[in-house]
Amino acid sequence: MVDAKVTYDSVVAAKYLLATAYSKNKVLNVTKVQKLLYMAYGYFLSKKNRVLLTEKPKAWPYGPVFPRTRKKVNYSDIIDMDLEEFAEIKSDIEVNDFFNLLVDKYSKYSASQLSEWSHAEGGAWDMTVKQNGFDWNQPIADEHIIEYFKKIDF
Template sequence: MLRYFLLLCNKMISDTYKYDSVTVANYIIAFANQNKFFINMTKLQKLLYIAYGVYLYVKNERLTNEHPQAWPYGPVFPTTRNKLIKKDFSEISLSDENLEKIARDSEMESLMKLVFGSYGSKTAAYLTEWSHKPGSPWDRTVKQPSFSWGDRIPDSYIQEYFKTLISPKA
């Protein structure tokens, strides 16, 4: 299945998106809860960013309507953060009616299995450090001459970076 998706990567990044970022974030929380992964806001933001990056690379379109921004602790989806900051994550489940559509999406289930299989057991601190690695999209963004906190991380940086993470080695 991954090979099929990799074939789609030769076109330009589409400005379309699949889901609202808050819906995807809730799905990530519910998936984490169902599979007994600890999740907090920082870890949620990093897992959402990873899902966004993988999807962007594989499908050449954005997973969410919201673009990640460069914040001091790494990539952040501000609207998602602001809408979920006071929520009790333990109460979010895949049976929630607002998650019905996304929970039936086999592509999203495959994406979550990939993301959680590689990063689900990592701590928020580890994922923050990972997102700050030299050459990462966040790092490249914050090193721009006219950078200021809250600048959008370019999709081209994200797609290029995730290509190096998930492409088969030659």
């Protein structure tokens, strides 16, 4: 059974990742944010039995994407960590610590390296796009995400 802890709006989570990176003098672009959100979603689902975000990742040609964040986040903004909309996510120590880990460990990789990782053979995105009747923008099944992310050591 999946934990019923608070889930976060994907747009707020994406902005929080950007603010976290900026606070560490690191820059994330659209693709990097998408892949780091996907890592966070997969980690919490597979390791903590917790749905982290209100939006599921969808299979797009360049990998997993949270479409609302593509439309509603300005990736060129400098976002302050002290925004009121971050209060809840900031107070969630487990999520806050994991977002910091993601930025520290994975921001050094290029967008194309992270995209390549998200396309890994046998990965959740790969399993999704190889299904009969697949269409782009199809949600990536949580079962595929759990199976794939259980093997990843963060």
